[in-house]
Amino acid sequence: MKIIYDPSRCDACKVCIRVCPQKILALLDDAVHVVDPSRCMGCFGCEDECHRHAIRILRTHSHSQEPRVEPSPPIPAPLDVLVVGAGPAGLGAAIACARAGLRVCVCERLPNRRISHHMDGGILFNMPGLAQPSWDQDMLEIPDMGISLPLPAGAQQVDRLSLLGPRGMATDDKFPKGVKPGLMVPKDSFIHGLVDLAEEQGVVFRFDSKVVDLLREGDSFTGVRLDGGESIAARVVVAADGIQGKISSKAGLPNKNGITAYGAVLAYELDIPTEGLHEGLYYLVGDLDLEPDKPAAMAGVDISDRVYVLVALMLPKKFYTAARPLHHYLDLILERDERVHELIGGPPREIRPLMLNGCRVVVRETNRDIARDGLVSIGDAFVSGGELGNMPALSHGYQAGAVVARAIAAGDVSARSLQAVADFITDDLVKITDMNGRMKTLPMRASNEDLELFFKVMQDANYPTMLFGSPRQQGWMFTRLLARHCLDFLRHPRLFKLISGRT
């Protein structure tokens, strides 16, 4: 990461120092100093909260130091659609709009197409009712969206998704016959492929272009303003700015009252050989041994041809301010957690991350009110539980793009006409995202007795089926669970709610 600081703009307010999850910034003689740049995880916390635009982060590609800023082509005028953010949601919307013959520009704060915001978050899961990816040795296809990409190097099928509790508690974790497995793709390459595809369809990309505000005429949104001061007008703004949803918030959505927690996630790619390790995605459930601070935390291990470990800390405060740097908690988990040791073949002799990256997250309630006159908000920016997932975000983007294209063709970009972007947020989708979030985080502070009961029931369930099975497969599973565990559910209704996804 490259941290660019302009002392002439800084008023020494110290906000960046407070928000930095890695605690690598310090104020000396009224100027901000970076104490250990190698620990910067590229979360944009300092940049986003600096009211003087005095600090900027240029995020680098996973293994390189020097970020390359992609040159900006001219923007077609008049512009029909301005998309904020080149994540899966923004790219899905851009592709759909361009295919409908619209002039589309995507503004992305990252410096080039080789970098994605969540570098480690790259498993494509099949969800019933949403566009389904399929793959062979060469190609990754999403037929419902007419998307066909060369299979990114290093892509691997994910056949295992587990919850691991303490003392050997674990879920039945293999994807059973009939439930389509996931595909681990390096997220950077996936995003790169989608950007290339969108460009082929005529979409113009502006990288290193952070949107800082929205242009308004009365109650309508008419474009955006970039951090350099440039204004870009468009008939519709698609705010696909991810889990922070800062631009969506500027439009008055998603509803701030729905925010339940603020957090930060840090992931390491570990420098260890993968031979002999069991591939899969594992979530560590139950209290992590993070004494003496005991922050609310969850952790995961992701084993494919590489090994990632990640920790997420949640705090009910707007500014993430844990007692220690975030990497301290991840180091503790790597040093102490036997589940991790079992997965990676013992405690690492030396914790030497090949790459570290992270982001800040906002956990919010689902919000279906995601359209305004001239603007829609899509992807992670609206979703409950913190994260929507790559395939749902891409699907939402694509469907939203079609809604925007129809509204523009009809000459009516009012909130009423654009509100159909919320049709995507079905009860089933909300149930899946809620359940995914709650499974990983709710038992985090559960007592040992509760956890034992939870795993007792979960051993008869199948976690991949719970999340990604068809309604019929899920129906069978719940019937079986009800038959075997009705007494447990009667005694612990919260357990039933958690496992059935019923709130």
Ligand SMILES: Cc1cc2nc3c(=O)[nH]c(=O)nc-3n(C[C@H](O)[C@H](O)[C@H](O)COP(=O)(O)OP(=O)(O)OC[C@H]3O[C@@H](n4cnc5c(N)ncnc54)[C@H](O)[C@@H]3O)c2cc1C
């Ligand atoms: C650590 C982690 C691991 C994950 N693992 C998985 C996984 O394995 N599988 C899975 O399906 N999902 C995973 N997810 C979730 C998945 O990454 C998200 O749900 C998905 O990326 C959401 O897509 P999006 O387009 O809505 O947002 P994002 O992918 O976050 O994209 C938003 C984009 O907007 C840009 N942006 C933000 N603000 C501005 C601005 N002001 N101006 C210009 N650009 C801006 C950002 O740089 C970013 O590129 C993971 C998430 C995290 C945090």
Ligand code: SF4
């Ligand atoms: S937040 Fe901005 S203005 Fe405040 S100390 Fe940091 S760099 Fe300076």
Ligand code: SF4
């Ligand atoms: S870790 Fe985040 S807040 Fe700290 S310097 Fe890096 S980008 Fe800024």
